[in-house]
Amino acid sequence: MAVSAINASHEAVHARYEAVDSLYRETRDIRLLGFVLFLCSDVVLFSMFIFAYLYLRNSVPNWPPITKGGVQLPRFDVAFACINSCVLFGSGATMHFAMESWKHLNKAAFNLWMIATIALGIGFLSGQAYEYQHVPVTWTGSTMGASFFTLTGMHGFHVFIGVIYLITLYIQANRGVYTGSKYFGLTAGTLYWHFVDVIWVALFFLFYLW
Amino acid sequence: MDLATFEKIVASIGAVVVFVFALIGLRGEWPKTGLDDNVTKLLLGLMAFGCVLVILACFGVLGGGA
Numbered sequence: 229m230a231v232s233a234i235n236a237s238h239e240a241v242h243a244r245y246e247a248v249d250s251l252y253r254e255t256r257d258i259r260l261l262g263f264v265l266f267l268c269s270d271v272v273l274f275s276m277f278i279f280a281y282l283y284l285r286n287s288v289p290n291w292p293p294i295t296k297g298g299v300q301l302p303r304f305d306v307a308f309a310c311i312n313s314c315v316l317f318g319s320g321a322t323m324h325f326a327m328e329s330w331k332h333l334n335k336a337a338f339n340l341w342m343i344a345t346i347a348l349g350i351g352f353l354s355g356q357a358y359e360y361q362h363v364p365v366t367w368t369g370s371t372m373g374a375s376f377f378t379l380t381g382m383h384g385f386h387v388f389i390g391v392i393y394l395i396t397l398y399i400q401a402n403r404g405v406y407t408g409s410k411y412f413g414l415t416a417g418t419l420y421w422h423f424v425d426v427i428w429v430a431l432f433f434l435f436y437l438w
Numbered sequence: 439m440d441l442a443t444f445e446k447i448v449a450s451i452g453a454v455v456v457f458v459f460a461l462i463g464l465r466g467e468w469p470k471t472g473l474d475d476n477v478t479k480l481l482l483g484l485m486a487f488g489c490v491l492v493i494l495a496c497f498g499v500l501g502g503g504a
Contacts, residue, residue, distance in 0.1 A: 238469065260473055267477075306501040307442040310449035310492045314456060317492070320485050321459035324478070328466065415474050422481035429488035437491060437500040 241331045244408045256412050263416045267423050270386075274427055277382065281375040281434065293372055301372055302364045309436045312355035313428060316387070319348035320425035323394075327418040330401070333408050342398045345421070349391040356384050379431055386424050393417055450496035457489035 248256070285291055292301035326341030365373030397417045400406065406414055464482045467475055495501040 257473075264473060264477055303501075305442075306495050307445035307449065310495050311445050311452070313488065313492050314449050314452035317456045317460070317485050317488050318452065320482075321456050321463060324463040324482065325459075328463075419474060419477055419481070422478065422485065425488070426481050426484040429484055429491065432488065433491055433500075437495055 237332060245331075248409050252410060256410075259412055260415065263419065267419065270423065270427075274379075274382070274430070277375075277379050278430065278434065281379060284371040284375055288371070291372070293370055295370065301370060304363065304376070304436050305359070306436050308355070308359060309432060312352055312359070313432050315348050315355060316352045316425055316428050319345045319352065320422055322348060323418050323421045327414055330406070330411055330414055331408075335401075338401065339398070342394065342401075346391060346394050346398065349387060349394065349421075353384060353387055353391070356380065356387075376435055380435070383424065383427055383431055386427070390417075390421055390424050393420060446496040450493055453489040453492035453496070457486055457493070460486040460489060 246253075288294075290300060292303060294300045322341045322344040326338050326345060329335075329337035329341055360377075363373075363376070365376060367373055367377045394417060397414055400413065460482050464479060464486065467479050467482065470476075470479075491500065
């Protein structure tokens, strides 16, 4: 597509976005700010747990830590985590294109991208469940295991809530709740899904790569 | 070929694909100036960074060469 056509398309999206009554525009802006602040509060929540993990990690001379029996715990399975990370990052990309499809009034593409996003989200959760069964640590056996299950569990819970959120958005969008001008719920859902992606970037680095 | 090698090959291909899609999305978002657009830019950029981490891990640069 030519650059001029893309620009014209963006201008049409922007014109539709602005073509709402003043009350809706005002509340939309406030809700958007509130949602971004909610995401900031979630960043604080994860940051607290991450710093606790860093403290625990730096309070022992070796990492992975050595158990009471003198055996050093193995590292987590990087190869499988790489695949699971790709699944989650891929779902972020599909969610972005679902949002763009909605903005450009392409409902068929929106449905397709949304279904792909939901499927990838469920795929990530399934991968995490599989990993929990095969991971070489337990919840109570070491600080490494406790940190791992706490942080990845909290993230997994966010993904679980996100999948339910996305399914709700999909149903709402197909029942006519959102229009080409009024789609704040979809915007919030997209931001939330990108957020859980980005949190995983940090967790992936901390637990598997560092 | 062992399972870990196969997983790393699949993951590296997937990461490259997602990285390209993230850059395409980022390029589309770049001219926009709304709050949600700016947050999306940041998050898409970090997602692309995550793909780079996956690629580096697959090639053994990060993650202890596992």
